Amino acid sequence: MKKLYDSLFYLITLICAVGTMIMLAGIIISIFNEGLPLFRHVKIWDFLFGTFWYPTHAEAEFGISTLIVGSLVVTLGALVIAIPLGLGSAIFISEIAPAWLREICKPLIELLAGIPSVVYGLFGMALLAPMIRQLFHLDSGLNAFTAAIILGLMVLPIISSMCEDALQSVPKALREASLALGATRWETITRVLIPASRTGVIGGVLMGFGRAIGETMVVLMVAGGSAQMPKSIFQSVRPMTAAISAEMGETVFRDIHYQSLFAIAIVLFIITFGFSLLSETMGRKR
Amino acid sequence: MVKIKTSNLNLHFGQNHVLKNVNLEIEEKKITAIIGPSGCGKSTLLRTFNRMNDFKDDMKISGSIMVGDQDIYLDKIDLSHLRAKVGMVFQKPNPFPKSIYKNVSYGLDIQGKFSKSEIQAKVEESLCAAWLWEEVKDRLHSPAMSLSGGQQQRLCIARALANSPEVLLLDEPTSALDPQSTARIEELCVALKQRVSILIVTHNIAQAGRISDYTAFMYLGEVVEYADTSQMFTVPKDKRTEAYLNGVFG
Amino acid sequence: MRRKLNAKLGILSLYVAIAISIGFLLIFIFSIFYKGSSVLSWSFLFSAPRAAMTEGGIWPALVGTFWLSFLAVLISVPVGILSAVYLNCYAQKGNWVSLVKICVNTLAGIPSIIFGLFGMALFVNLMGFQVSLLSGALTLAVVSLPIVINASYEAISSVSGDFMEASYALGASKRQSILRIMIPTAMPNILTSVILVTGRVAGETAPIMFTAATFFNRQLPRSVFDEVMALPYHIFALMTEGTHADQQVPIAYGSALVLLLLVLLISGSALILRYQLRKKRQW
Ligand SMILES: Nc1ncnc2c1ncn2[C@@H]1O[C@H](COP(=O)(O)OP(=O)(O)O)[C@@H](O)[C@H]1O
Numbered sequence: 103m104k105k106l107y108d109s110l111f112y113l114i115t116l117i118c119a120v121g122t123m124i125m126l127a128g129i130i131i132s133i134f135n136e137g138l139p140l141f142r143h144v145k146i147w148d149f150l151f152g153t154f155w156y157p158t159h160a161e162a163e164f165g166i167s168t169l170i171v172g173s174l175v176v177t178l179g180a181l182v183i184a185i186p187l188g189l190g191s192a193i194f195i196s197e198i199a200p201a202w203l204r205e206i207c208k209p210l211i212e213l214l215a216g217i218p219s220v221v222y223g224l225f226g227m228a229l230l231a232p233m234i235r236q237l238f239h240l241d242s243g244l245n246a247f248t249a250a251i252i253l254g255l256m257v258l259p260i261i262s263s264m265c266e267d268a269l270q271s272v273p274k275a276l277r278e279a280s281l282a283l284g285a286t287r288w289e290t291i292t293r294v295l296i297p298a299s300r301t302g303v304i305g306g307v308l309m310g311f312g313r314a315i316g317e318t319m320v321v322l323m324v325a326g327g328s329a330q331m332p333k334s335i336f337q338s339v340r341p342m343t344a345a346i347s348a349e350m351g352e353t354v355f356r357d358i359h360y361q362s363l364f365a366i367a368i369v370l371f372i373i374t375f376g377f378s379l380l381s382e383t384m385g386r387k388r
Numbered sequence: 389m390v391k392i393k394t395s396n397l398n399l400h401f402g403q404n405h406v407l408k409n410v411n412l413e414i415e416e417k418k419i420t421a422i423i424g425p426s427g428c429g430k431s432t433l434l435r436t437f438n439r440m441n442d443f444k445d446d447m448k449i450s451g452s453i454m455v456g457d458q459d460i461y462l463d464k465i466d467l468s469h470l471r472a473k474v475g476m477v478f479q480k481p482n483p484f485p486k487s488i489y490k491n492v493s494y495g496l497d498i499q500g501k502f503s504k505s506e507i508q509a510k511v512e513e514s515l516c517a518a519w520l521w522e523e524v525k526d527r528l529h530s531p532a533m534s535l536s537g538g539q540q541q542r543l544c545i546a547r548a549l550a551n552s553p554e555v556l557l558l559d560e561p562t563s564a565l566d567p568q569s570t571a572r573i574e575e576l577c578v579a580l581k582q583r584v585s586i587l588i589v590t591h592n593i594a595q596a597g598r599i600s601d602y603t604a605f606m607y608l609g610e611v612v613e614y615a616d617t618s619q620m621f622t623v624p625k626d627k628r629t630e631a632y633l634n635g636v637f638g
Numbered sequence: 639m640r641r642k643l644n645a646k647l648g649i650l651s652l653y654v655a656i657a658i659s660i661g662f663l664l665i666f667i668f669s670i671f672y673k674g675s676s677v678l679s680w681s682f683l684f685s686a687p688r689a690a691m692t693e694g695g696i697w698p699a700l701v702g703t704f705w706l707s708f709l710a711v712l713i714s715v716p717v718g719i720l721s722a723v724y725l726n727c728y729a730q731k732g733n734w735v736s737l738v739k740i741c742v743n744t745l746a747g748i749p750s751i752i753f754g755l756f757g758m759a760l761f762v763n764l765m766g767f768q769v770s771l772l773s774g775a776l777t778l779a780v781v782s783l784p785i786v787i788n789a790s791y792e793a794i795s796s797v798s799g800d801f802m803e804a805s806y807a808l809g810a811s812k813r814q815s816i817l818r819i820m821i822p823t824a825m826p827n828i829l830t831s832v833i834l835v836t837g838r839v840a841g842e843t844a845p846i847m848f849t850a851a852t853f854f855n856r857q858l859p860r861s862v863f864d865e866v867m868a869l870p871y872h873i874f875a876l877m878t879e880g881t882h883a884d885q886q887v888p889i890a891y892g893s894a895l896v897l898l899l900l901v902l903l904i905s906g907s908a909l910i911l912r913y914q915l916r917k918k919r920q921w
Pocket residue numbers: 401402404406424425426427428429430431432433444445
């Protein structure tokens with residue numbers, strides 16, 4: 103009787119684990135399964151490098167280079183904002199703030215990292231965009247610049263908390279050794295601490311990149327949405343996630359437009375997968 | 389009366405020959421001490437008696453071990469039943485992160501064949517037998533982790549006693565405790581020999597001398613000498629035993 | 639002199655960085671609170687939207703978000719914990735386990751919109767659940783699964799082997815030791831992560847866009863096959879659909895404040911729980 107329950111329990115855990123793996127493999131399979139048939143109609147080259155995204159025209163074109171560029175502009179812009187601020191805050195919290203302040207900061211940052219992205223999107227759309235429009239005399243505040251600011255704000259807590267962990271893991275003795283040799287606090291930070299925690303910091307940046315490029319709601323609401331090659335950061339762009347989420351509702355199950363959106367998802371998946379593998383191997387080396 | 393009998397017992401961990409041809413007869417309701425330098429296989433030997441080595445990778449065992457009239461390495465052996473019958477207490481006190489009461493009732497709970505009142509009676513009886521009842525009777529439902537180290541170790545003994553074991557295996561039970569708690573557990577062992585056969589591994593030669601009836605000296609996986617404690621401590625037969633007892637190595 | 643100046647400027651730049659970061663985040667949170675609180679009231683919370691979304695409250699969206707998150711966690715938590723048990727206690731250690739762990743980690747980093755597409759392809763279309771509470775909850779369950787597995791795996795691995803050994807020595811089988819010792823000991827840590835995941839799931843928009851959410855539904859869901867309103871999607875829809883922006887934006891702020899408070903409450907309680915646990919941890 104007991105033996106039976108033991109085997110039954112084993113079986114249940116096995117089913118859960120295998121089921122989970124199937125589910126997770128299913129994600130990859132399903133996006134490839136739905137997306138790959140596109141390439142019966144469109145050449146991969148034209149898809150990746152074509153500059154026209156006219157999925158609903160009579161003479162439909164499926165070039166996503168403008169969408170990729172849109173994603174990259176917004177993501178890189180976000181990182182340009184978030185890396186110095188995040189790293190600077192992390193160093194401040196880890197090296198300068200007194201212990202009690204650090205104890206408060208850490209959970210606060212974690213709370214901030216949990217704020218839903220749609221709330222950031224609302225803030226960007228209703229408050230920041232009009233300000234940007236006035237400030238720079240633009241026709242619309244919904245553009246790559248605004249989206250980058252909001253995204254930067256969003257990944258800031260993530261980058262900061264990963265950098266903070268990395269700095270905290272540097273042995274105290276190293277700091278003291280450097281200070282004892284007559285280095286100033288700033289020199290200790292730049293010459294000893296940052297090099298020593300480099301892999302963790304890079305891991306944080308990679309993670310921030312992955313989060314930013316995969317973020318949907320913010321760019322959907324704030325980036326403007328035109329599938330065009332931006333000539334300046336104040337132009338409206340249509341990042342990949344925005345295209346998928348904005349257009350999926352208009353498609354018919356398994357028509358060519360539907361397939362092209364899944365094909366974008368494949369590209370997005372490959373990018374984020376590459377980055378998480380990269381940060382995984384970085385973590386391994388540490 | 390012989391309680392445990394091993395015949396030509398050999399045990400390997402991978403390539404490592406850890407127990408070499410052990411032949412022992414452990415007397416019933418006596419205290420048998422196992423002494424020897426660290427790494428000689430004392431814990432491993434002890435753990436063959438309730439098959440706790442089974443979890444280790446690459447373990448190979450040959451020969452036989454009889455507990456009572458049962459060969460415990462037969463395939464059809466019910467391990468739960470064996471381990472209830474042969475209780476074990478570890479070096480570091482390791483009560484579960486549960487209440488005192490739940491710790492003691494655990495062995496009975498999992499057997500699932502006792503009523504609540506039977507369990508309650510058995511818990512009290514076991515705590516009494518482990519000399520803990522007076523100290524904890526007013527806080528049976530507070531966490532076991534709130535007890536002192538010595539109390540925790542006696543709780544572990546009570547926990548094993550609740551299963552009504554025939555044999556109690558103690559693996560250096562006092563090495564993590566202060567002298568006072570150690571003395572109390574030594575006295576407890578002597579008292580418990582009324583009801584169970586006790587096998588105690590110890591690093592402390594004096595402890596073996598104080599409480600045990602028989603002593604086995606192990607060296608590099610062999611049982612070098614096995615005799616009446618008083619006899620071994622006065623006239624050891626083997627030179628290695630003598631050297632160990634005189635503190636030449638260890 | 640030069641060195642001293644550099645050091646001063648460097649440290650100053652850190653103060654500037656933290657001040658800008660905190661300032662940024664404060665403005666953000668303050669503006670949501672400020673604009674949201676002006677519409678917040680009991681009737682806003684407990685009544686349905688009216689007049690083409692320009693008046694009324696968010697009750698159906700709150701209920702929808704509750705059911706979506708509750709069902710998602712209800713599915714993913716047991717499955718996640720049991721999978722972690724399998725990986726930790728039964729699977730042969732080695733390549734297979736590390737492969738699974740790499741997969742789980744990778745999946746934790748996949749953009750949520752991809753989960754949304756997957757949910758649409760599998761649950762909505764292939765399995766025929768349509769756009770429904772069920773499809774949405776299943777999709778969100780898959781979103782949270784990698785997180786739950788990772789957290790449970792960590793929590794379970796940190797249970798001391800001594801406890802398991804003691805349990806075996808008392809005659810417990812592996813199943814009994816897992817169910818009575820390992821999981822209860824790991825439970826507080828698992829629970830913290832489960833609460834954090836619930837907060838995250840409640841705020842997700844992209845996974846439910848095509849699987850569960852509808853812009854307007856006066857009625858509360860009557861079965862798992864109904865479409866539902868959901869708070870995050872409601873905010874998005876108010877900002878991007880409909881024609882009365884000036885009336886819809888305040889409602890969106892109100893909804894955002896409610897969502898923000900909800901999520902902060904949930905994850906805040908998880909953090910407090912974790913703090914308490916660390917303080918009184920005894921083993
Ligand atoms: N799981 C294991 N795998 C391989 N070798 C082991 C294992 N456990 C113990 N050993 C080896 O068995 C020998 C005896 O160990 P042990 O019985 O713990 O010694 P003692 O308790 O006398 O100090 C040691 O040499 C140890 O290295």
